[in-house]
Amino acid sequence: MRILCVYYSWKGHTAKVAERLADLLHVEPVRIEPAVESGMFSKAMKALLGWSSPIKPVKEDLTDIDVLVLASPVWAGKVPPYVNEYINRMSMCEGKRCYVLVEMGASGAERAIAHLKGRLENKGMKLAGSTFTIEKEVDEDLVYEHLISFVETIHGKTIVLV
Numbered sequence: 001m002r003i004l005c006v007y008y009s010w011k012g013h014t015a016k017v018a019e020r021l022a023d024l025l026h027v028e029p030v031r032i033e034p035a036v037e038s039g040m041f042s043k044a045m046k047a048l049l050g051w052s053s054p055i056k057p058v059k060e061d062l063t064d065i066d067v068l069v070l071a072s073p074v075w076a077g078k079v080p081p082y083v084n085e086y087i088n089r090m091s092m093c094e095g096k097r098c099y100v101l102v103e104m105g106a107s108g109a110e111r112a113i114a115h116l117k118g119r120l121e122n123k124g125m126k127l128a129g130s131t132f133t134i135e136k137e138v139d140e141d142l143v144y145e146h147l148i149s150f151v152e153t154i155h156g157k158t159i160v161l162v
């Protein structure tokens with residue numbers, strides 16, 4: 001099973017989670033990076049409105065991929081505009097399975113996952129699983145076992161750590 005693990009992170013929490021996830025999945029994580037940085041107000045408004053913002057070139061052709069794992073922070077109960085842009089750009093993803101993980105301060109995971117589900121299904125993908133992490137728990141390194149369970153869901157089998 002060929003897995004692509006893609007994430008966006010501004011302050012590093014989603015990066016930390018995605019890197020651990022990718023490590024457990026034995027793949028190299030791919031980071032979505034903004035082409036231009038914008039101010040906080042613009043970030044929040046674009047997220048709230050479900051808009052997109054330009055990103056740097058990144059792997060977006062999923063021809064050689066079976067499963068997409070996408071990790072994103074929750075912004076305004078949705079996701080950053082760079083994540084929307086990445087989904088817009090994805091190609092050859094029809095019929096493929098995807099899993100999403102959202103990382104948040106306190107609330108909004110369900111809405112953000114519903115938002116991503118809609119966007120990914122519009123691209124013809126099937127959301128096969130989702131989960132969330134909380135900033136404070138990421139800071140305190142309390143999410144590792146949760147990530148193992150998520151990876152087991154993705155692989156459909158129990159992981160034995162050696």
Ligand SMILES: Cc1cc2nc3c(=O)[nH]c(=O)nc-3n(C[C@H](O)[C@H](O)[C@H](O)COP(=O)(O)O)c2cc1C
Pocket residue numbers: 008009010011012013014015040043044047073074075076077078103104105106107108135
């Ligand atoms: C513009 C903006 C909007 C946010 N909106 C929410 C929100 O609706 N709910 C929430 O729990 N956290 C919200 N957060 C907090 C982030 O989800 C949280 O800090 C997360 O850990 C950030 O991930 P990162 O460190 O990978 O950037 C928001 C952060 C930003 C910058």
